[in-house]
Amino acid sequence: MDNLKDEIDKGNLGEEFVNNLAYKTYLKYWCYPGPCDEFGDRKEIVDLMILFRDTCLLISVKNYEFNGKYDRYFRNTLEKATSQLYGAERKLYGQRDIFIRHPDRPEERFEKEKHPHIIRLIVNLGEMVRFYPFHTETNTGGYVTVMDKEAFVKLIGELDTIPDLIEYLNSREKLLAGKSAYLLPGPEDDFDVDTANQFFSRDPDADPTIIPRLILSGTEADLLAHYLRNERKFSTQLTDSTASGVYLDLNGGWDGFIAEEKVKQKKAADKFSYFIDKLVENELLRAEPDWAKDMSLDLLSLNRFERRILGKSFLGFVQDNAEKGPDYMARRYQKIGNTAFLFLWLHKSRAIPQYLPRFLEIAAAAHLIHDGYQPSKLLTIGTSGFMQGFYFYYLPEIQFPSAYEQDILTDCKTLGWFTDMKKFEYTESEHPKT
Structure with a gap:
């Protein structure tokens, strides 16, 4: 016994x-x-x-x-x-x-x-x-x-x-x-x-x-x-x-x-990637909308290197804009595979709860229309200040009716979007060189 x-x-x-x-x-x-x-x-x-x-x-x-x-x-x-x-x-x-x-x-x-x-x-x-x-x-x-x-x-x-x-x-x-x-x-x-x-x-x-x-x-x-x-x-x-x-x-x-030195450098560079893990664990998996789990799945379907690319890009984006004034908003749009990621930064005075959902909807739709519907889905991650709270928007399907598309383009014109776009290319090696 x-x-x-x-x-x-x-x-x-x-x-x-x-x-x-x-x-x-x-x-x-x-x-x-x-x-x-x-x-x-x-x-x-x-x-x-x-x-x-x-x-x-x-x-x-x-x-x-x-x-x-x-x-x-x-x-x-x-x-x-x-x-x-x-x-x-x-x-x-x-x-x-x-x-x-x-x-x-x-x-x-x-x-x-x-x-x-x-x-x-x-x-x-x-x-x-x-x-x-x-x-x-x-x-x-x-x-x-x-x-x-x-x-x-x-x-x-x-x-x-x-x-x-x-x-x-x-x-x-x-x-x-x-x-x-x-x-x-x-x-x-x-x-x-x-x-x-x-x-x-x-x-x-x-x-x-x-x-x-x-x-x-x-x-x-x-x-x-x-x-x-x-x-x-x-x-x-x-x-x-x-x-x-x-x-x-x-x-x-x-x-x-x-x-090996290159492996040590990779480990150091991968620290940026764990921002994505923590964002899912501490924010998305605790969110109420039903789509939060699907968005979490999409983020965690990225491998460690892809998470590093995304985490490093978002953290750099926030750092570039965190000290901007109350009239400022910033957007960054990038793709990994067939998935688009839209980053938004708003001064906290502009992140008004009753208007924020519509703003997120306009931003997501506008970038997909402007990109010719190339991605299969879009994930939006937004924040204010230096990550003083997060807000999300998820579009697993991206084709819009023509009337809706026209409304979005009208809103973009009112907001003054896509008039002074800056395109940049970003290269990241899994094993960074010294």
């Missing part, structure tokens, strides 16, 4: 560890710890679920101690976790509607039609494991990513936006799917004879001409460094489809990567 209690306690500690990391990194709003089938058996579906855009990320956490026997350890961790993920997927994507609960919200239907892209992830918290498979499969052949504790910590510490994380996991899956792939995260001198014998006894009859074999010496963080150094791709050494077997020593790659 005591052993069972110890296992439950360890499991709960493991889930709490992963949940806290996910909350801190990806914002709690999209994280569902231990979601249950609220109107069914009320059993926990999976340890952690993250829902974002079209993706459902299912995470199973195992916290068994490693006793030196790899086959037993993998049965207690990978097989059980894979079974949990398979059961979670079957339940969530079955015929019956499943209702789940977020810690901060009432029950809601799991909208399976909105999340067709499934990522399955096992996080092993056991230590002293000197090799483990990069992935496993569910009963129906669904790919399951496998990581240890250290790997998970460093991964979401570096890829701290959901778009960056998803991009890496998809690239990793593309690299490893269909291969017999193992990671050897420990130092070479710690790979003793018993460990070697257990390693070579796995898949003894595997034919590398049928299932290619890939062995990487190093940690998941070393593999991540390899990916980031290679412009977010894996090198041809790893992606060569003609090779039946690949061994690559990546040891020390992560430590060398984070010590």
